[in-house]
Amino acid sequence: MxxxxxxxxxxxxxxxxxxxxxxxxxxxxxxxxxPNEGDLAREFGVSAGTMRKALSLLENEHLITRRQGRGxxxxxxxxxGFADRFCSIRGANGKPMAGRVVASxxxxxxATATEAQRLQLTSGDAVWHIxxxxxxxxxxxxxxxxxxPAVLFPALSESSTRIVLLAHQYGLLLGRAEEKLSIGAASxxxxxxxxxxxxxxxxxxxxxxRTIDGRPVEWRLAQCRVxxxxxxxxx
Amino acid sequence: MxxxxxxxxxxxxxxxxxxxxxxxxxxxxxxxxxPNEGDLAREFGVSAGTMRKALSLLENEHLITRRQGRGxxxxxxxxxGFADRFCSIRGANGKPMAGRVVASxxxxxxATATEAQRLQLTSGDAVWHIxxxxxxxxxxxxxxxxxxPAVLFPALSESSTRIVLLAHQYGLLLGRAEEKLSIGAASxxxxxxxxxxxxxxxxxxxxxxRTIDGRPVEWRLAQCRVxxxxxxxxx
DNA sequence: AAGTGGTCTAGACCACGCA
DNA sequence: GCGTGGTCTAGACCACTTG
Numbered sequence: 085m086x087x088x089x090x091x092x093x094x095x096x097x098x099x100x101x102x103x104x105x106x107x108x109x110x111x112x113x114x115x116x117x118x119p120n121e122g123d124l125a126r127e128f129g130v131s132a133g134t135m136r137k138a139l140s141l142l143e144n145e146h147l148i149t150r151r152q153g154r155g156x157x158x159x160x161x162x163x164x165g166f167a168d169r170f171c172s173i174r175g176a177n178g179k180p181m182a183g184r185v186v187a188s189x190x191x192x193x194x195a196t197a198t199e200a201q202r203l204q205l206t207s208g209d210a211v212w213h214i215x216x217x218x219x220x221x222x223x224x225x226x227x228x229x230x231x232x233p234a235v236l237f238p239a240l241s242e243s244s245t246r247i248v249l250l251a252h253q254y255g256l257l258l259g260r261a262e263e264k265l266s267i268g269a270a271s272x273x274x275x276x277x278x279x280x281x282x283x284x285x286x287x288x289x290x291x292x293x294r295t296i297d298g299r300p301v302e303w304r305l306a307q308c309r310v311x312x313x314x315x316x317x318x319x
Numbered sequence: 320m321x322x323x324x325x326x327x328x329x330x331x332x333x334x335x336x337x338x339x340x341x342x343x344x345x346x347x348x349x350x351x352x353x354p355n356e357g358d359l360a361r362e363f364g365v366s367a368g369t370m371r372k373a374l375s376l377l378e379n380e381h382l383i384t385r386r387q388g389r390g391x392x393x394x395x396x397x398x399x400g401f402a403d404r405f406c407s408i409r410g411a412n413g414k415p416m417a418g419r420v421v422a423s424x425x426x427x428x429x430a431t432a433t434e435a436q437r438l439q440l441t442s443g444d445a446v447w448h449i450x451x452x453x454x455x456x457x458x459x460x461x462x463x464x465x466x467x468p469a470v471l472f473p474a475l476s477e478s479s480t481r482i483v484l485l486a487h488q489y490g491l492l493l494g495r496a497e498e499k500l501s502i503g504a505a506s507x508x509x510x511x512x513x514x515x516x517x518x519x520x521x522x523x524x525x526x527x528x529r530t531i532d533g534r535p536v537e538w539r540l541a542q543c544r545v546x547x548x549x550x551x552x553x554x
Numbered sequence: 555a556a557g558t559g560g561t562c563t564a565g566a567c568c569a570c571g572c573a
Numbered sequence: 574g575c576g577t578g579g580t581c582t583a584g585a586c587c588a589c590t591t592g
Contacts, residue, residue, distance in 0.1 A: 120576075121578070130562080130563090131562060131563045131564065131565095132565090133561095133562070133563065133564080137562090139578095150577095150579090151578075152570050152571080152578045153571035153572075153576080153578070154571060154572085154578080155577060155578080156577090156578080172407065173501065174499050263407070265409060265500065266408065266409055267545050286545075308502070310521075310522070327569095329580060330580075330581075331580080355559075356558085357558095366582045366583065366584095367582090367583080367584090368580095368581070368582065368583080369580080369581060369582075371560090385558095385559060386590085387558070387589050387590080388558050388559065388588075389558065389559080389589085390557090390558060390559080390590095
C-alpha cells in the first residue's frame with residue numbers, strides 16, 4: 085500500500101525535493117509559516133513520520149526552522165547568519181567582514197580547465213566572470229575572481245552580484261561550501277587590485293558553493309593581502 | 320509504561336551518552352562491531368526506533384559507521400580522515416599538511432583571562448601549555464601555542480602531544496572545532512620560531528576543540544608565516 | 555537463507571506557545 | 574484549551590551482505 089519508489093529514492097527524500105522546489109519557486113515565501121506535519125502528510129499521502137523525516141532534512145539544510153508550539157517557518161536565505169555562514173575569514177571582532185565591495189568587471193567567457201573541474205562543466209561551457217575587490221575603509225583587502233555557470237544564471241544584473249541574492253533570484257537553494265585555505269603568490273590582477281607587488285604572498289581562499297542537490301553554483305578564488313596588520317594583537 | 324525522564328532529556332540522548340561512554344571507556348574498541356539495533360534496544364528496554372535514533376546521533380558525530388547488511392562499527396578516532404577533519408588549512412595538493420612537527424616546550428601554568436574564556440575555565444585554573452612548530456622540509460611554517468585544561472589531562476607524555484592521541488588516551492570523544500581565521504601581527508615567540516621580524520603579518524588560526532558534549536578540550540592559537548611562496552601559482 | 559541496517563506506518567503521549 | 578512540533582512505540586516490509 086506504500087507509494088511506489090520509481091527513482092529508487094526513499095520517499096522522505098522525494099518529499100524533501102518537492103518541498104524544496106516549492107521554496108525555490110517562491111510558492112512559500114521567506115518568513116511564511118507552512119502547514120503542519122499532519123496536513124502535509126495527508127496532502128502527499130504519506131505517514132506523519134515520513135513527512136517528519138523530510139522536514140528534518142530541510143531543517144538540517146537551513147531551509148526551514150521548526151519551533152515547538154509555534155510551527156514551521158521558511159528561512160530567509162538572504163538574512164544575516166544564513167548568508168554569511170559560507171565565509172570562514174573573519175574580522176578582528178569575530179564577525180564576518182563588513183567592508184565595501186566593488187565589482188570591477190562582469191564578463192562572459194568559456195570555461196577553463198580548472199573552472200570546468202571545479203564547477204563540473206565540460207571545458208568550453210559558458211561561464212560568467214566577476215572580478216571584485218573587498219575594502220576595509222580605504223584599503224583594498226581582498227581580490228576575488230568569481231566564476232558562475234552561465235546555464236544557471238541566464239542574465240547577470242550589475243546591481244547585485246552577491247551570490248545569495250543571485251541564487252535566490254534564480255530559485256537556487258544553497259547548501260554547502262567547500263573551502264580550501266592556503267598560501268600563494270599574488271597573481272598580476274590581484275597585485276594590481278591590492279596595490280602590492282606581483283608574486284608577493286597572499287592568503288588564497290578556494291571555495292566551491294553548491295546547491296542542496298550538490299550542483300556547483302559558484303567557484304570563488306580569493307586572494308587576501310597580508311601586507312599590513314589590521315587586527316588585534318596576539319594575546 | 321515508558322522510561323522515566325529524570326534529567327528531562329530525551330531517552331535517545333541518554334542512550335547516546337551511555338553508548339558514547341562505552342566507546343570512550345574502551346569497552347568497545349575501534350574497528351569492533353557492536354550488537355544490532357534490536358539487541359541493543361532490548362538490552363536498554365527501549366523500542367528499536369528509539370535506539371535507532373540514538374545510533375544515528377553517534378553516526379552524525381563520526382563515532383560509529385553503520386552499513387546496511389553488515390552491521391555497526393566503532394570508528395578509529397586516530398585514523399586518517401577522522402583526525403584531520405578539524406584542520407582547515409591545506410597544502411598545495413589540497414591534503415592536510417604533512418610536515419614535521421616539533422614540540423619545543425611543555426609546561427603547566429594558571430589560565431590567563433583569554434584561556435579561561437576560550438576553555439570555559441575560571442581564571443587561575445591549571446592549564447598545560449605546549450609550544451610547537453610545524454615544518455615543511457627545513458623551513459618553519461607555523462608556530463602554535465596550545466592550551467589544555469589540566470583537569471582533563473592529568474599527565475602529559477612528551478612522546479605524543481597530538482590532540483587526537485591525547486584525547487583517546489584519556490577517554491575524551493572529540494566532536495567539533497570552531498576555527499576563526501584572521502590576519503595579525505607575529506608575536507615575539509612566533510617571530511623567533513618562524514625566523515621573521517616580530518610584528519610582521521601572519522595568518523592567525525584561533526581554534527577551540529570540543530568534546531561531543533560541548534566541553535572545550537583544546538585551544539590552539541596558530542600563527543602561520545607568509546613570507547615566502549610555498550604553493551602553486553594562481554591559475 | 556539468515557541477519558543486518560534502512561524505510562515506512564499508525565497511533566499514543568508529552569512539552570511548548572499562544573489566545 | 575487548543576494546536577504545534579517533539580518523543581516514543583510496535584511492528585511490517587525492503588535492500589543489502591554474507592555464508
